[in-house]
Amino acid sequence: xxxxxxxxxxxxxxxxxxxxxxxxxxxxxxxxxxxxxxxxxxxxxxxxxxxxxxxxxxxxxxxxxxxxxxxxxxxxxxxxxxxxxxxxxxxxxxxxxxxxxxxxxxxxxxxxxxxxxxxxxxxxxxxxxxxxxxxxxxxxxxxxxxxxxxxxxxxxxxxxxxxxxxxxxxxxxxxxxxxxxxxxxxxxxxxxxxxxxxxxxxxxxxxxxxxxxxxxxxxxxxxxxxxxxxxxxxxxxxxxxxxxxxxxxxxxxxxxxxxxxxxxxxxxxxxxxxxxxxxxxxxxxxxxxxxxxxxxxxxxxxxxxxxxxxxxxxxxxxxxxxxxxxxxxxxxxxxxxxxxxxxxxxxxxxxxxxxxxxxxxxxxxxxxxxxxxxxxxxxxxxxxxxxxxxxxxxxxxxxxxxxxxxxxxxxxxxxxxxxxxxxxxxx
Ligand code: EPZ
Numbered sequence: 001x002x003x004x005x006x007x008x009x010x011x012x013x014x015x016x017x018x019x020x021x022x023x024x025x026x027x028x029x030x031x032x033x034x035x036x037x038x039x040x041x042x043x044x045x046x047x048x049x050x051x052x053x054x055x056x057x058x059x060x061x062x063x064x065x066x067x068x069x070x071x072x073x074x075x076x077x078x079x080x081x082x083x084x085x086x087x088x089x090x091x092x093x094x095x096x097x098x099x100x101x102x103x104x105x106x107x108x109x110x111x112x113x114x115x116x117x118x119x120x121x122x123x124x125x126x127x128x129x130x131x132x133x134x135x136x137x138x139x140x141x142x143x144x145x146x147x148x149x150x151x152x153x154x155x156x157x158x159x160x161x162x163x164x165x166x167x168x169x170x171x172x173x174x175x176x177x178x179x180x181x182x183x184x185x186x187x188x189x190x191x192x193x194x195x196x197x198x199x200x201x202x203x204x205x206x207x208x209x210x211x212x213x214x215x216x217x218x219x220x221x222x223x224x225x226x227x228x229x230x231x232x233x234x235x236x237x238x239x240x241x242x243x244x245x246x247x248x249x250x251x252x253x254x255x256x257x258x259x260x261x262x263x264x265x266x267x268x269x270x271x272x273x274x275x276x277x278x279x280x281x282x283x284x285x286x287x288x289x290x291x292x293x294x295x296x297x298x299x300x301x302x303x304x305x306x307x308x309x310x311x312x313x314x315x316x317x318x319x320x321x322x323x324x325x326x327x328x329x330x331x332x333x334x335x336x337x338x339x340x341x342x343x344x345x346x347x348x349x350x351x352x353x354x355x356x357x358x359x360x361x362x363x364x365x366x367x368x369x370x371x372x373x374x375x376x377x378x379x380x381x382x383x384x385x386x387x388x389x390x391x392x393x394x395x396x397x398x399x400x401x402x403x404x405x406x407x408x409x410x411x412x413x414x415x416x417x418x419x420x421x422x423x424x425x426x427x
Contacts, residue, residue, distance in 0.1 A: 002400040004411055006388035007420035008370055012256035014417040016247045018263045018288070019045040019074050019408040020237035023313075024199040026100040027176045028206050028237060029053050032062055032080035033107040034184060035210060037232030040079045044237055048404045052098040054078070059094065060108070061086030074408055075237075085112055092118035092149060099123060102130055105153055106177035109142060110184040113155045119146070124377040126336040132167055132174035139165035140181055140189055162187035162226050170195050170220075170306040176203055183212040185226035194222045197307040198267040202238045209233040239263055242313045243407060245271040246382050248291045249321040250414070252280045253390040257292035258417050265289050270310040274302050274318055278325055299327030299364060304335050316342045316383035322362045323351040324390055329362040342380035345373040349387050349395065370395040375402040382407060389419055398426065 020043035029050070032039045044050060054064050061084055067077035088108050095101040099120035108115035122128045134144045134151065141161040143154045162185035167174065175195040180203075182189035194200070196218060204217040210233045213225040244263035251258040252275065265272060265284045272282045272289075277300040281292040300322060304312040312335040322329040323346060333339045340360055343353045349371050352363040370393035375381030381402040388395030397403070400423065403410055411421045 001398070001426055002423050003396050003398045003426050004385065004400055004403070005422045005424060006370070006385065006395045006397070008368070008388055008391035008393060008395060010254060010389070010418050010420050012251045012254045012258055012389070012417040012419060015259045015261050016413050016417055017074050017261045018239045018244045018247070019043070021045070021199060021202070021240035021242075022047055022049060022406050023172070023242070024202040024238050025050055026053055027103050027199060027203045028235065029057060029080070030104045030107045031180065031203070031206055031210065032057060032082045033060070033085070033104065033111045034180065035230040035232055036083050038079050038081045039210070039232050040077060040234040042077045042234065042236040043075045044078050045075060045240065045408045047406060047408055048401065049098055049100065049406065052094070053100065056090060056094050056098075056101055056104065059087060059091070082111070088112045088115050090117040095120050099128060100173070102133060103173060103176055103180075105133065105151065106137065106179070106181035109137065109153045109155055110160065110181045113159060114153065116150055116152045118150050124341060125339045130174070132169065132171045133177045136165045136167070136174050136178035136191070137181055139163045140178065140185060142181070158186065160185040162189040164190040166192035167194060172197050172200065175200055179203060179207065179214070179222065179224060182224040182226060183207050183214070183230065185224070187226055189224045189226065191222040191224070192220065194220050195306060196220055198238060198241060206233065206235045209235055238267070241268040241271070242311060244268060244289065245311070245314045246317045246386070246407070247413070248275055248280070248282070248289070249317045250386045250389055251291045251417070252278070252293035252297070253321050253324055253386055255293050256417070257290070257294070259285055259288050259290050261288045263289045270308060271314050274300055274310055278321060297321065297325040297364070299325045299329040301330045303332040306335070312336060312339065313379055315339060316379040317386055319353070319360065319362055320346060320383040320386040323353070323365060323368060323387060325362070325364040327364055329364070331360045331362060333358050333360070341376040342383040345380070345384055346387055348373060349391055351387070367392055369393055372396045372398065375399040378402050378406045385410070389414070
């Protein structure tokens, strides 16, 4: 396992290249199942989760080739060809390592008429049920069976008829599975209270490029007219709005100024508003976003919410920034039941954060001090890096595999803008 050693106090300055979005790539990759023609995805981030998903797709007989990219390039081009599917089973040993594997359920069902996927367990931030995925697929006409820790979905002979489903709660993954199942249905499908995240829009844009017929893209009411088949496409993965927000917090906590190259301000308005509330300068640039924090940081009050609300995936990173604000900030995590595991570690660095249920009170402190800390989940580990960049002295963040799931070559990107960071292996 690797760790990262950070010597805090360096003001970040320069340009950070933002990679393709992990949470879009993980729903675009399984779209390869929906056609027997090649699908080429550009700007694919180099991440452990993407490698894991590629391995899962290979298990189904899908060939994947990476176009040559220079070592210094961020992102890759991958061509996937699902000419022949040799298995429709996503096994436990792969799914347990990456719960986004559940996103093969809908497209595999649409392509093969049946799919068997190991139930993804919970994870550090919550028990992560998939009941909405299954109810939506049933509404589209699938028969769902649960047995021996697996979910098996079966379409009536000839394929899913399509149908109507109103989500009782907003779910990105369930919306993605339902849309990927509906595009090849025999009839029309209507989804109400669907998730509207930019990653869902990216998925609908790719499917449209493959020949799908989807109305209401970007709204919470989607109408999908099933088509007999989809064709291949070449598509660029959107930029990662969560990575961009993370580096914005990193720059701001050091009192620095950076340009987030390729970031799209319209996709992260709630994050931008929160940063501005905290006293950070945020301005759009032709191909990115300019971030500067030359004055004192101010306390802010934030509640996470489904898009276009403030992203739960940004909560830990913003909390780290607010540790250095003047005054007390109030954060409320409304999406996941256990997403404050970064709090004890931040407090060990001199932060003063109190949590009570879903609410955290962040009392600003004049300084943070470096410490050895433990990463527990992807976004929590990024919040520790952000705190370490501003802390006095050295911070060591252990269990870096959490970070590698969602941040492409983090230490290289931080070094590009002047951070003193080093990745070292540890026993
Ligand atoms: C996606 O997970 C993201 N992952 C998560 O990012 C992100 O935190 C989450 O959306 C919320 O924005 C990917 O896109 C791969 P949900 P997803 O279904 O789709 C409940 C990261 O850090 N729910 O939108 O699994 C659920 O428990 C990761 O990059 C049900 O109750 O999340 C949660 O409270 C972490 N039943 C809420 O809905 C279901 O069937 C939102 O979850 C599904 C979800």
